[in-house]
Amino acid sequence: xxxEMYIRGVQVNYYFVCKTKLWLFSHNVSMERExxxxxxxxxxxxxxxxxxxxxxxxGPIAIDAVRRGDVIEIRExxxxxxxxxxxxxxxxxxxxxxxxxGIKAVGRLSxxxxxxSEEVILNEDAVKEIENVLKExxxxxxxxxxxxxxxxxxxxxxxxxxxxx
Amino acid sequence: xxRRNFYIVSDGRLKRKxxxxxxxxxxxxxxxxxxxxxxxxxxxxxxxxxxxxxYLAREGICVHFFNRYGLYEGSFYPREGLVSGxxxxxxxxxxxxHDKRLYLAKAFVEGSIMNMARVLRKSGEDDSEVISAxxxxxxxxxxxxxxxxxxxxxxxxxxxxxxxxxxxxxxxxSRQPPENEVNAMISFGNSxxxxxxxxxxxxxxxxxxxSFLHEPMERRFSLALDIAELFKPxxxxxxxxxxxxxxxxxxxxxxxxxxxxxxxxxxxxxxxKAFNERLEKTVKHRKxxxxxxxxxxxxxxxxxLVKHVLNAEKYRPFVMWW
Numbered sequence: 001x002x003x004e005m006y007i008r009g010v011q012v013n014y015y016f017v018c019k020t021k022l023w024l025f026s027h028n029v030s031m032e033r034e035x036x037x038x039x040x041x042x043x044x045x046x047x048x049x050x051x052x053x054x055x056x057x058x059g060p061i062a063i064d065a066v067r068r069g070d071v072i073e074i075r076e077x078x079x080x081x082x083x084x085x086x087x088x089x090x091x092x093x094x095x096x097x098x099x100x101x102g103i104k105a106v107g108r109l110s111x112x113x114x115x116x117s118e119e120v121i122l123n124e125d126a127v128k129e130i131e132n133v134l135k136e137x138x139x140x141x142x143x144x145x146x147x148x149x150x151x152x153x154x155x156x157x158x159x160x161x162x163x164x165x
Numbered sequence: 166x167x168r169r170n171f172y173i174v175s176d177g178r179l180k181r182k183x184x185x186x187x188x189x190x191x192x193x194x195x196x197x198x199x200x201x202x203x204x205x206x207x208x209x210x211x212x213x214x215x216x217x218x219x220y221l222a223r224e225g226i227c228v229h230f231f232n233r234y235g236l237y238e239g240s241f242y243p244r245e246g247l248v249s250g251x252x253x254x255x256x257x258x259x260x261x262x263h264d265k266r267l268y269l270a271k272a273f274v275e276g277s278i279m280n281m282a283r284v285l286r287k288s289g290e291d292d293s294e295v296i297s298a299x300x301x302x303x304x305x306x307x308x309x310x311x312x313x314x315x316x317x318x319x320x321x322x323x324x325x326x327x328x329x330x331x332x333x334x335x336x337x338x339s340r341q342p343p344e345n346e347v348n349a350m351i352s353f354g355n356s357x358x359x360x361x362x363x364x365x366x367x368x369x370x371x372x373x374x375x376s377f378l379h380e381p382m383e384r385r386f387s388l389a390l391d392i393a394e395l396f397k398p399x400x401x402x403x404x405x406x407x408x409x410x411x412x413x414x415x416x417x418x419x420x421x422x423x424x425x426x427x428x429x430x431x432x433x434x435x436x437x438k439a440f441n442e443r444l445e446k447t448v449k450h451r452k453x454x455x456x457x458x459x460x461x462x463x464x465x466x467x468x469x470l471v472k473h474v475l476n477a478e479k480y481r482p483f484v485m486w487w
Binding site: 027028029030032144145147155160161162164165 | 225246247248249250251252368370450452453455457461464465468469471472475476477
């Protein structure tokens, strides 16, 4: 398989959220503290979509939920729409990953708390976009730690004290 | 639920029943909810069942043990939860490379000297002698010279204690055994601080045995010795001035039946309570623009070290800014 296939879904997500977070996470520098937000996220994952297969792991990816029908539907469950773009590309990556194995699927980005969801489809443009991202991630991870860039959402991040102390 | 430190001063047993820990002492049985525990300090003679230990391990809770003289004996340091091979290797690199090690060793001593000076000034004492040790520190080219500069500063610092302390005599630093009440409190306070630093290191990717100022073979958690140097004046010494001058701790809180002076159980209770209040006390952090506790300041120091070894940001030691 191609060499970007070891990239994890969260890494694609962090690529859009914060390059510093992507770098730290990739070097196993994680924060121990389970914030209330993380706990809530886990609870939502556990309590929704009872009928689906959950936490399906394939290589480096872990799909939240899979529903088998005429066409396979994979879901990425999120607590809020705060990082919608990041979630969108994370799901796109899963669709892309499966497509490399000849598996056709559609994605659904799901926000149970808001009772909303959106369909995500891997078309040709999306393939190009995700391939570009996958090409950039190894370069960021192998380089020096990117200097943190202060954004309003930083204050809620588990890495906030680490980055700005 | 906010996690807190638990200090167990009396003798007893720590057991697990379902998902709750119980501390049993005689007829008394007290539940301790596990997600309320940050770390446990066992100051009395504590029996811990293996079920309790495995539960504590799963929750990532350190238990620090002290002997009957209040001296640190060892810690139950659960299997590491946060491992980054890269951080450990780079930390070792900063030990093995002479210049890199010297930089960090000097940084710890510089911070320690600045904090000693700050404590003296806050008590209205002259700090010039302490500050002048900074020159010797700057000139130091070897670790033992760095240690030497630290010793000079500390002697100058201790020489002011008798004019700060109104109710008790200090005279000079003595340990094993402490010759008087003040020395007993310094030894006990430093033991508690050392344990608190171990707890903070545990929650980072740093390896507790790779140190820079102290030799890694000196003690199992020698990195905690390095970091504790910065906080001794701020946390332990100021606490002692406070307890003595406000007459919270008095002659009756000590025991001199041993070959030296020690806090008795009642004295230890008072000291531990005040020590923890100090750890939980908050200050406004200038860069983070949020309140952080003194205990959290120790964690931030660890984060700064991680960033230093990862080449992200040069380490500057903590110096009290208030």
